[in-house]
Amino acid sequence: MLEVKDLNLSLGNKHVLHNxxxxxxxHGEIIGIMGPNGAGKSSLIKSLIGEFKSTGSAQLNGDTIQNSLKSVTxxxxxxxxxxDFPIDVEHVVISGAYKDIGWFKWVTPDTKARLNQLMHTLELEDLRHRQISELSGGQLQRVLVARALMTDSTIYLLDEPFVGIDFHSEQIIMTQLRRLKADGKLLLIVHHDLSKTETYFDRVILLNKSIRFFGDSVTAMQPEHLNKTFLGAAITDETA
Structure with a gap:
């Protein structure tokens, strides 16, 4: 169970997230986090993992998320x-296993097999030795997903994974995310494209500094919930 209670976040003099x-x-579920620019979507994800210091609490299965980070990707x-960092695709992907095998350790046969499987399913084989600076947006996003899938987690948090990528890459990634759902994982995805809501998400959190709606994706797209979320006061904090 993921439980968030009375989480508030201020950045500078801006109260970014309210209660x-x-x-x-x-369990197997894909949940979208949606709202206008500056609504606090990315900030919510970063608050959950402790990158932003919020007040309130966030727990996973009865323990703090900070104590459960091995279960969170x-x-x-x-x-x-x-x-600009000089590293190729293969080494980026395999670095995702280090929280399990440790840094400066030999890569095990199981880890190597997992690497090869992900390189195949995410169509990265031909890019294995290419520098990440040479990749397109869609290719880079597939690399980041492959890296994340090198370890087995309980919860996956994705921040705008489909921005600036090609349709083919988006479909490859979405197939992998649905496989995680089928394996019983919980996925929270910051997303902005309302047209994909009912196709991609089981439930949706509509956020504009506070939660305006949380429920099934079909109901989330009803005008009363969208208006409550998107037609509020002007929001200018693009970093939220």
Whole structure:
């Protein structure tokens, strides 16, 4: 169970998140986090993993998320990746296993098999030795997903995984996310494209600094919930 109680976040003099309360069973489910620019969507994800210091509490199966980070995988926006770092696709992907096998350890046969499987299913084989600075947006996003899937987690948090990528890459990634759902994982995905809501998500959190609606994706797209979320006061904090 993921339980968030009275979570509040301030960045500088801006109160970015107001009294966030969520109780979400950990089972096979894909949940979208949607709202206008500056609504606090990315900030909510970063608060859950402790990157932003919020007040209130966030627990996973009765323990703090900070004590459960091995059970949580976070995939940041690809725009936050340092593309100047000299590393190839294979080494980025395999680095996702280090929280299990440890740094500076030999890669086990099981880890190597997992690497090869992900390189195949995410169509990265031909890119194995290419530098990440040479990748397209869709290719880079597939690499980040492959890296995340090198370890087995309970919860996967994805921040705008489909921004600036091609349709083919989006479909490849979505297939992998649905497989995680079928394996009983909980996925929370920050997303902005309302047209994909009912296709991609089981439930949706509509967020505009506070939670305006949390429920099934069909109901979330009803005008009364969208208006309550998107037609509020002007929001200018693009970092939220």
């Amino acid at each position: 966030i309360n969520l109780t979400i069973p950990v 976070y995939i940041p926006q690809k725009a936050h990746i340092d593309l």
